[in-house]
């Protein structure tokens with residue numbers, strides 16, 4: 306049965322890195338995909354030749370290009386101004402409010418209207434840290450969660466990355482590729498989620514072409530002086546097999562499952578006991594998973610690595626990879642592999 310997926314992001318380009326594969330996959334499988342951004346990205350780090358206004362126009366065009374590549378049916382902009390990444394938000398531009406200063410309830414009501422119009426089954430948003438801590442991303446989490454509650458959206462998935470996997474992947478990539486100086490490797494040690502908190506692991510390798518097109522749409526500012534777009538461009542230069550390995554999976558934490566769980570615990574002791582048994586079962590699975598993870602080893606030349614249930618051998622300095630499935634070595638009890646799984 307076709308469902309509707311709504312991806313809510315802070316800025317144009319945020320959809321490319323964490324959720325574009327899931328969006329392309331959902332669209333390719335016949336579901337309706339809607340993309341909503343809170344801001345126009347006018348304060349993104351880019352070449353000094355852009356004013357905030359001309360950059361915003363450019364970035365909204367890029368968003369349209371990215372959306373077309375992903376098969377998105379509808380793109381909406383909530384009308385807020387980009388707050389920028391600085392320690393203090395910039396003053397509001399004429400007739401608009403910086404997203405960090407927006408009234409959360411009002412912003413949530415705007416998003417909830419679209420969720421309701423679309424009868425969206427699944428909302429994609431951010432975790433409480435906003436992934437890596439951009440003030441607009443933290444705000445997007447608050448607005449996304451509130452909107453889902455207002456609209457009664459059944460499933461809310463917070464886009465994330467298992468931080469251990471991404472740190473190792475970046476270190477691996479750093480052996481064959483030199484990241485630009487503004488790339489903050491250290492931020493990844495504190496960002497995103499622990500592997501044990503992840504509920505959804507979505508294989509998007511079949512949609513990697515669309516994902517690359519989405520990233521390329523935003524990396525088109527070749528004159529960029531630095532920042533997010535250059536990081537996207539840097540990722541696109543990673544040798545293809547390694548790129549597919551790292552970006553072929555997207556991860557989420559199911560916020561709705563968490564909320565329902567704690568509600569049940571508060572209300573009924575017998576349910577609590579039942580829950581406890583389930584949790585014990587989950588713990589064993591996690592321990593098993595941990596053993597598999599601890600057993601991993603990966604280097605660039607000729608040695609083996611395991612990433613998300615696949616064993617691969619990287620050679621020629623990471624330019625080639627041979628893979629085989631090792632599902633039996635990496636059981637993933639409790640992990641869902643489809644964002645719509647379990648929805649009627």
Ligand SMILES: [Zn+2]
Nearest residue numbers: 315316319439
């Ligand atoms: Zn952003």
